[in-house]
Amino acid sequence: MKRIRWRYMVFEIISQEELDIDKNALSEALVRSIKELWGLRGLMETSARLVYYDKMMKRGLIRCKHRYLHIVRSSLASIRELDGVKVIIRVIKVTGTRKRALELLRSYSEVA
Amino acid sequence: MRRFADLGVYVEGFLDDIEEVKRLIDMMRKLGFDCIALSVTNPKFLHDLDRISKRLDSGEVNVVTRLTIVESDPERVKALLRKYRGHVDVIGVKCLSNAVARLAARDGRVDLVSFNLVKEPTFDEVEANLIKEQGNAFLELPIWELFEQIGKEHMLSGLVLEWIQLAREYEVPIVTTSSSRSLYDVRAPRELASLAMFFGLSSEEALDSISKNPLSIVERSRVKRSPSFVMPGVLISGRGEPYEEDKVEVHGIRDYKPRRT
Numbered sequence: 001m002k003r004i005r006w007r008y009m010v011f012e013i014i015s016q017e018e019l020d021i022d023k024n025a026l027s028e029a030l031v032r033s034i035k036e037l038w039g040l041r042g043l044m045e046t047s048a049r050l051v052y053y054d055k056m057m058k059r060g061l062i063r064c065k066h067r068y069l070h071i072v073r074s075s076l077a078s079i080r081e082l083d084g085v086k087v088i089i090r091v092i093k094v095t096g097t098r099k100r101a102l103e104l105l106r107s108y109s110e111v112a
Numbered sequence: 113m114r115r116f117a118d119l120g121v122y123v124e125g126f127l128d129d130i131e132e133v134k135r136l137i138d139m140m141r142k143l144g145f146d147c148i149a150l151s152v153t154n155p156k157f158l159h160d161l162d163r164i165s166k167r168l169d170s171g172e173v174n175v176v177t178r179l180t181i182v183e184s185d186p187e188r189v190k191a192l193l194r195k196y197r198g199h200v201d202v203i204g205v206k207c208l209s210n211a212v213a214r215l216a217a218r219d220g221r222v223d224l225v226s227f228n229l230v231k232e233p234t235f236d237e238v239e240a241n242l243i244k245e246q247g248n249a250f251l252e253l254p255i256w257e258l259f260e261q262i263g264k265e266h267m268l269s270g271l272v273l274e275w276i277q278l279a280r281e282y283e284v285p286i287v288t289t290s291s292s293r294s295l296y297d298v299r300a301p302r303e304l305a306s307l308a309m310f311f312g313l314s315s316e317e318a319l320d321s322i323s324k325n326p327l328s329i330v331e332r333s334r335v336k337r338s339p340s341f342v343m344p345g346v347l348i349s350g351r352g353e354p355y356e357e358d359k360v361e362v363h364g365i366r367d368y369k370p371r372r373t
Binding site for chain 1: 139143259295296297298299300302303304305306307309310315
């Protein structure tokens with residue numbers, strides 16, 4: 001059986017006002033967005049999962065299958081509001097390993 | 113490395129607030145755009161738009177201007193094209209009637225044509241063929257506008273797939289724009305490309321639609337608006353020495369002077 005190749009997306013949320021959203025709510029928003037755009041099949045194919053979210057830094061990590069990266073990207077881009085606040089979700093970097101993605105996130109928080 | 117452009121950022125709503133426009137441009141630069149078209153639908157804002165774009169145009173981001181003509185009368189479209197073609201970098205036509213759609217497809221002065229999903233006319237074979245044979249317009253996919261229309265009627269998304277099939281068949285290039293109207297509507301280039309992929313473009317086509325294709329429009333417009341442009345295919349490449357009457361020798365006659373009329 002072919003090994004599944006994952007991709008790790010490091011993203012940040014740019015919001016108009018102070019945003020108070022936790023990991024679960026963000027994960028729900030992501031799933032809702034994928035379902036709305038690509039349907040249940042899209043959700044199934046990507047196997048997207050919010051791995052990590054730092055509420056203070058408004059940065060996080062999403063894991064998905066490498067072949068369906070565009071589905072998660074477009075779903076993130078189509079989220080225009082979170083908790084009533086206008087947002088832009090920007091993918092900063094896509095990596096092939098979780099370790100590298102977490103290193104990146106750590107480096108960003110050190111800079112900040 | 114690819115350079116990215118968004119040719120549809122509407123600033124009419126906050127054109128009087130230059131700080132907001134500056135914030136928008138800074139945000140788009142941060143997101144990774146190299147070229148931004150500040151757009152208006154009302155020509156009365158063009159003077160302000162021109163002033164702002166010149167002020168905010170920097171080495172990092174190329175700020176250009178765009179006028180979107182939203183009309184149903186072809187005569188009015190012709191008049192607007194005649195009047196404003198030389199003043200803006202990009203001209204888009206939102207087709208509200210069949211006559212306007214045909215005119216926009218034929219006219220070489222039109223850069224972008226866009227259609228409404230809800231109302232007639234639509235992008236059809238005749239339209240695609242006219243663009244291929246006579247015009248040099250690109251088919252525009254204004255992402256947020258399309259999403260708003262699809263939000264009202266889900267079945268309409270199939271229509272965009274048909275447009276893209278037709279564009280492929282007739283080799284009509286596609287340009288994806290965000291059609292954003294505020295700072296928080298803009299999206300990063302690759303996110304915009306992924307939204308274009310939702311409408312059926314392949315990965316390569318989607319990236320071309322936000323980089324190669326829009327940049328070629330800006331380049332074409334820059335060449336046409338430069339003082340060295342005479343007509344398509346003719347450019348002034350340089351100027352020679354001034355003509356000196358005294359040193360002219362014609363047919364061996366040293367003192368020949370051309371007759372003044």
